[in-house]
Amino acid sequence: MNILVLQETDWIKRGPHQQHHLMDRMALKGHKIRVIDYDYLWKEDKDKEIITGRKEINGAYKIFKEADITLIRPGMIKVPILDVASIFYFHKKEIKKQIKEFNPDVIIAFGILNAYIGMQQAKKHNIPFVYYLIDHLHTLLPGELKRKTAEQFEKWTIKGADKVFVINQGLRDYAMEMGGNSNKISVVPAGVDLEKFNPQVDGSLIREKYGVKKDDILLFFMGWIYEFSGMKEVAESISTTKNEHFKLMVVGEGDLFKPLLKMKTEKKLDGKLILTGKIPFEEVPEHIAAADVCLLPAYKNEIMMNIVPIKVYEYMAVGKPVIATNLPGIQKEFGLNNGINYIEDSADTLEKATWLYKSHKVEDEGEKAYSYVHNLSWDKITVQFENLLSNC
Numbered sequence: 418m419n420i421l422v423l424q425e426t427d428w429i430k431r432g433p434h435q436q437h438h439l440m441d442r443m444a445l446k447g448h449k450i451r452v453i454d455y456d457y458l459w460k461e462d463k464d465k466e467i468i469t470g471r472k473e474i475n476g477a478y479k480i481f482k483e484a485d486i487t488l489i490r491p492g493m494i495k496v497p498i499l500d501v502a503s504i505f506y507f508h509k510k511e512i513k514k515q516i517k518e519f520n521p522d523v524i525i526a527f528g529i530l531n532a533y534i535g536m537q538q539a540k541k542h543n544i545p546f547v548y549y550l551i552d553h554l555h556t557l558l559p560g561e562l563k564r565k566t567a568e569q570f571e572k573w574t575i576k577g578a579d580k581v582f583v584i585n586q587g588l589r590d591y592a593m594e595m596g597g598n599s600n601k602i603s604v605v606p607a608g609v610d611l612e613k614f615n616p617q618v619d620g621s622l623i624r625e626k627y628g629v630k631k632d633d634i635l636l637f638f639m640g641w642i643y644e645f646s647g648m649k650e651v652a653e654s655i656s657t658t659k660n661e662h663f664k665l666m667v668v669g670e671g672d673l674f675k676p677l678l679k680m681k682t683e684k685k686l687d688g689k690l691i692l693t694g695k696i697p698f699e700e701v702p703e704h705i706a707a708a709d710v711c712l713l714p715a716y717k718n719e720i721m722m723n724i725v726p727i728k729v730y731e732y733m734a735v736g737k738p739v740i741a742t743n744l745p746g747i748q749k750e751f752g753l754n755n756g757i758n759y760i761e762d763s764a765d766t767l768e769k770a771t772w773l774y775k776s777h778k779v780e781d782e783g784e785k786a787y788s789y790v791h792n793l794s795w796d797k798i799t800v801q802f803e804n805l806l807s808n809c
Contacts, residue, residue, distance in 0.1 A: 418806065419449045421521035423512070423535045425504070425528030428454040428477060428488050431641075433698060435551045435584055435607055435727065436527055437479035442799040444484040451487045451519055452477065453511055453531065455504065459495050467495050471511070480610075480698065489515070504530045512538050523547060523806055526574070529554050533570045536577045545809035548578035549605075550588050556720045572596050580809055582802075587723030587746035605802050607727045608795040609734040613702050616736035616787055620706030627691050629707065633662045636770060637708030637737070639701065640728050642671030645721065647714030647742070647763030652677055654767040656684040663767065666691040668704055705735045709779060710770050713741040714763035725750045729757075733790045738782030740769050756786025 422440060444450045456462075456469070470492045477488035491507035493500055508531040515521065516538060524539045525547045526532030532548060539546035555567035575581055575597045582605045583589045592602050629635050636655075642648055648667055655665045667677065667690075674692065681690045696704065705711065711732035715721045723746035732739050733756055741747050743759040751757045760769050773779050 418522040419519055420451070420806070421512075421515050421519060421524045421535075422450065422452040423508075423524065423526040423528055423531045424452065425455040425531055426457045428452050428479075429474075430458055433479045433727075436525075436549070438608065438610075438727070438795050439799055439802055440486060441478055441480040441484040442795060443803065444478075444486050445481060446799070446803065448803075449519075450485075451489060451515060451521075453489050453491065453508065453515070455508070455528070455531065456490060456493060456495075459493070459500065465495075469493055469495065471507075501530070505534070509534045509538070516542050516544065523809055525549055525806075527551065529567050529570050529574075533574045536574050539579075540577065545579045545806075546577070547580045547582055547806070547809060548574050549582040550575075550592055551584050552724060553588075553591060553720055553722065556718075568595075580805070582805070585723065585725045585746055586749045587725070591723050603805055605805065606793065606798060607725065607730055608793045608798040609727075609730040609790055611734060611791065611794050614705070614731045614734035616783075618702045618706040618735055620703050620708070623703050623707035627666065627707075628688055629664055629666075629691075630662075633664050634660075634770065634774060635707060635709050636663065636665045636712055636740075636766070637668070637705065637710070637732075638666070638712045638714075639668035639704070640671075640726065642667060642669055642673040642677070643715075644672045645716035645718055646671070646673060647712070647716060647766065648673050648677060649680075650763040651712065651714060651766045652680055652686070652690055654764065655689055656680070656686055658767060660771070663770070664689050664691065666693065666704070666708065668693045668696055668701070670695050701731070702735060705732060705737060708737055710773060711737045711739050712766060713739060713747070714760060714766045715742050715744065716763065717742060717744060722746060723749075730790050730793060733786035736783040736787040738773060738779055738786055740766055740773075751789065754785065755789040756782050756784075758782060 440450050472490040474488040477486045478484035491511040494503040523545045524535050526535045536546050555564050558564050572595050575595045581592050581597050581602045584607050725746050740758050
């Protein structure tokens with residue numbers, strides 16, 4: 418199949434997310450993949466060029482070097498407001514170009530505006546269109562007006578799509594609330610690479626590198642450090658606890674990275690708060706393996722209500738117990754007694770971790786976690802995904 422993928426984040430800098438895992442594997446299976454993305458992080462670039470031209474990047478793999486994926490980044494106007502508005506012109510132009518030249522068998526969209534444009538063009542040219550939801554997309558935007566406008570586009574696209582794929586039951590419910598037809602909605606869940614993420618991965622060198630002793634209790638978080646990630650509260654708990662064995666490792670970048678660096682200095686948390694920054698994906702398994710307990714202590718906000726991040730599956734596949742806020746999406750996905758230990762609030766994280774240790778439940782909860790995910794391989798999910806696309 419020729420598959421055209423549309424998204425509104427940076428394909429290279431962000432992730433790997435659901436689409437990266439699936440598209441790399443689809444490319445390895447012989448499908449031709451082209452991705453149209455959006456330079457969402459342009460404000461961080463040193464290049465201050467206001468109007469940028471079209472770029473095409475070959476070999477835009479995320480997981481496997483052998484995955485032959487072509488990335489196209491349409492031109493844009495790098496000025497606030499105009500950057501988003503320029504999607505209507507530049508992305509529409511590129512989508513029409515790809516339909517003519519690439520002749521896609523299916524168009525799969527993960528964004529908002531270019532998804533809506535893609536849906537319209539797909540209908541015009543009688544191409545199957547799949548809308549793949551991995552987030553409450555409109556809730557990620559700042560400002561009430563932007564969120565309301567994006568929500569409407571999202572509703573139109575959900576209603577107009579030939580198929581809607583979601584990664585969990587919570588997002589299936591969300592898609593139906595947004596006007597989706599239940600007969601067109603399929604759950605294609607997140608998975609895990611069990612060759613890379615498993616209980617046999619050795620994290621001892623990572624512990625040694627960062628001075629984490631054998632009797633220390635290392636709490637672990639990875640991913641984009643949103644303000645609602647709960648990391649501020651966990652770091653504050655680490656700074657006030659009388660138990661000197663608790664340490665927190667945060668892998669990744671994001672909104673809270675600089676505030677956490679400041680807290681580390683001001684509260685003299687050197688050695689207790691470990692901030693690695695972003696690391697290569699290949700190094701993620703051994704960092705998880707270095708941990709004793711993994712974390713998802715996010716705030717209970719609209720953004721997180723039905724989200725199940727891929728990292729939770731990766732935590733569990735390495736045999737680590739997880740402490741997570743009792744979000745509806747997480748509870749629907751994992752239920753009870755499967756290695757997820759629920760808390761009401763991010764500030765409760767250290768108390769729950771202490772309970773796990775005093776109750777001698779860390780190893781047992783880690784085994785439960787692995788048992789839950791050990792059949793959720795990306796290879797199996799890719800086959801499911803491929804079959805669903807073939808029937809569009």
